[in-house]
Amino acid sequence: MIKPNIPHNESARLAALRSYNILNTDTNEIAFEQITHLASQITGMPISLISIVDREEVWFKSTKGMNICSSDRNESFCSYAVGHENDTFVLEDIRNHKELKHHPYANMEKNSIQFYAGVCLIDSDGYKLGTLCVIDTKPNKISEQQIEALKILSKQIIKLIEFHKANQSLLNVQKELETKNESLRSFAGVVSHDMKMPLANIIVTADILRAKYGGELDAQAKKYLDYLKNSSFTLSDYITGLLNHYESDSIKEGGVYESFDLNHLLEEIIDLLNIKFDCEIHFPENNIELDCNRSALEQIFLNLIGNSLKYNDKDKIIINIDAKVTEKEYYFTINDNGVGIPEDKIEDIFTLFTTVGNTDRNGNKGNGIGLSTVQKLVMSLGGTIKVESIENQGTSFIFTIARNFK
Structure with missing residues (x-):
């Protein structure tokens, strides 16, 4: 043979x-x-x-x-x-x-x-x-x-x-990306938490300097103190947004799926926002009972309503919230009369760290984190989100959440 x-x-x-x-x-x-x-x-x-x-x-x-x-x-x-x-x-x-x-x-x-x-x-x-x-x-x-x-x-x-x-190659790449993303999330969390306290100290120190030596400081020195304090607040907001973005996975994974009243949730969110402006917020005419991840939905509404408050140059802020239930999803709309979004920026607003150039009511620019976090949470709940906006007239965010999605 x-x-x-x-x-x-x-x-x-x-x-x-x-x-x-x-x-x-x-x-x-x-x-x-x-x-x-x-x-x-x-x-x-x-x-x-x-x-x-x-x-x-x-x-x-x-x-x-x-x-x-x-x-x-x-x-x-x-x-x-x-x-x-x-x-x-x-x-x-x-x-x-x-x-x-x-x-x-x-x-x-x-x-x-x-x-x-x-x-x-x-x-x-x-x-x-x-x-x-x-x-x-x-x-x-x-x-x-x-x-x-x-x-x-x-x-x-x-x-x-x-x-x-x-x-198999795609699975290996996915695993590698998940590992790197977890490392990045841990790094961002540690660094962000470690920076919070020094920033708080800077803000407090600026107030102490003004209170103790205000009479001895000229206008320029006081201006520098204000700049230092405002910059610290801006950086603190940036860090908070970064933490929320990376902790959104924990909100999704650790959130409790429960039945709750939408208008009651919205009332709690309005209390948390502690609004100081002349503002009307209209809740849905027909209140609905939800069964979903309450923590994730709360974070979504906090970000979107917060944006409607911040990016609004009108004497009276008006925010309309609507909701309805279909067989497969919950459908939400948040409409405001704010500054709006330039047409050429609409496609980019959900990209992390991307800003549209608008300043808020206090003259501060956004950090491009909040809307990225919102999109991440909406997608994690099996939903979609889109935006419609007319510059100087207002913006509408329309998003869905899948029912019985766990």
Whole structure:
């Protein structure tokens, strides 16, 4: 009995095979089982196999009609196919083959192999990874049309293998990004908390200096103190926004799903905002009962209503809140009469750290964190958010939350 030939590009072939990370993976994948089933149906053969030819062993990804997991490479007919100069290898009557008639698989006492036809699994770089083969326990023949059908199926196998590789790469990238994001979240949390106290000390110190030495300071010195205090407040707001953004995941994951009254939630939020302006806030005419992540929805409304208050240059602020329930989602609208958003900035407002250039009622610029946090929370609750705005007239935020989404 002759031994199988080793391909001339064996080292590169094995490297390519390793890159797919398919050796010894699940042998019960439906997509591969369907292909071996089709191969047997098309050819009328009782046995069909998908083989992967490794350095010393041939491993079978899917089998039909034969209970086998692997075989020694020197004895597998699939090794002969991979080492053959052509992409197809057919043995119609193995016992009468001058070089393979003594092959152990052809001389077993029971169910010896007498017919073999294999087409190579060739990847996009031209490497033979293994075969799709059909087998019979008696001499047989296979037509050109059947061979072509097996070649078509072999290409589908390669697509599945290459898809598996691409999917694994994406999963690895996703895992790496999750790890980096977790590290960034931890870093942001630590740094932000550590900066809060020094900033509070700066604000308090500026007030003490003004109170104790105000009579000795000229107008310019007082202006510097005001600038120092206002800058500290701005940085403190920035840090608070950053913390809220990175803690939004915790709000989503740790939030309690409960039933609650929307208008009652809105009343609590208005109390938290401690509004000092002339302002009218209109709640939904029809109050609704919600069943969702209360903490996440509270954070969303806090940010959006807070923005409507801050970015408003009217003597009287008017905010209208509407809500309705559909079969699949809760639907919310928050409309104000504020400064609006420039048309060329609308598409960017949910991008982290992106600002539209407007200043709030106190002349401070935003930090581009709040709306990004809102979008993140809305999406985590299975919803969507969009904005409609006319500059100098007002803005409407429309968002949804999926019902029974946990």
